Amino acid sequence: MTNQELTLLKNFEQDSEWFHNNNKEIIKRGFVNKFVAVKDKKIISSGKNLDELIKILEEKGENPSYIFIEFVYPEGFTLIL
Amino acid sequence: MKKISLEVYHFAGSLRIIATFLLRVEDPIKVFLPIKAIVDTGSPITLISSTDLQRMRISKLQLQNIPVKNNPVNIGGGQIFTKEIEKTKIKFGNDIEVEMPINFPVKGEGSQPSLLGIDFMLKTKSKLIFNPSKKEAYFEIED
Numbered sequence: 001m002t003n004q005e006l007t008l009l010k011n012f013e014q015d016s017e018w019f020h021n022n023n024k025e026i027i028k029r030g031f032v033n034k035f036v037a038v039k040d041k042k043i044i045s046s047g048k049n050l051d052e053l054i055k056i057l058e059e060k061g062e063n064p065s066y067i068f069i070e071f072v073y074p075e076g077f078t079l080i081l
Numbered sequence: 082m083k084k085i086s087l088e089v090y091h092f093a094g095s096l097r098i099i100a101t102f103l104l105r106v107e108d109p110i111k112v113f114l115p116i117k118a119i120v121d122t123g124s125p126i127t128l129i130s131s132t133d134l135q136r137m138r139i140s141k142l143q144l145q146n147i148p149v150k151n152n153p154v155n156i157g158g159g160q161i162f163t164k165e166i167e168k169t170k171i172k173f174g175n176d177i178e179v180e181m182p183i184n185f186p187v188k189g190e191g192s193q194p195s196l197l198g199i200d201f202m203l204k205t206k207s208k209l210i211f212n213p214s215k216k217e218a219y220f221e222i223e224d
Contacts, residue, residue, distance in 0.1 A: 012115035020090035065114035078094025
């Protein structure tokens with residue numbers, strides 16, 4: 001794995017970890033039922049749908065492929081796979 | 082013996098085993114991005130979510146044009162259709178790289194996350210070690 005790949009994976013993992021460890025706080029901050037984009041352990045954008053969020057990210061010069069994006073489920077919601 | 086570390090988080094109402102890897106496809110589409118997938122031993126296939134597909138900036142219409150037949154997949158009470166892309170590479174942080182077919186959604190409104198299915202475990206001949214009370218999980222792959 002190249003250094004660039006390793007950095008990309010590490011940053012993505014850290015943002016994923018931050019999202020899951022701070023989920024309750026993210027819900028409290030009013031992001032329920034929205035998609036959020038996380039970079040460097042911060043929410044950099046959010047949107048009610050993914051098209052809207054990806055457009056915002058592109059306008060900011062970000063590549064959505066490399067950004068951690070997740071939907072914020074309401075508390076008590078259970079997803080059965 | 083090789084080991085792939087996994088994370089265990091409370092997500093969408095349950096404790097989930099999460100795998101993070103780099104996904105690379107060269108043909109028939111070009112794709113390179115990190116993916117977070119739920120390890121799902123109940124899923125026979127590895128499936129990319131619609132959200133991750135949109136992150137790739139690839140439309141379902143683009144995928145529809147790939148000359149591979151659509152597979153029906155029943156998931157969470159609904160049905161979606163996928164295209165199976167044969168030579169997809171997934172790479173983990175410890176340099177383990179696996180080439181295997183992965184399913185991409187082309188039709189239907191599934192809201193499921195990306196799933197790393199039992200096909201991955203069969204391909205790598207791996208064992209899943211999961212201790213929910215300690216929030217520990219990893220794949221063990223015999224050399």
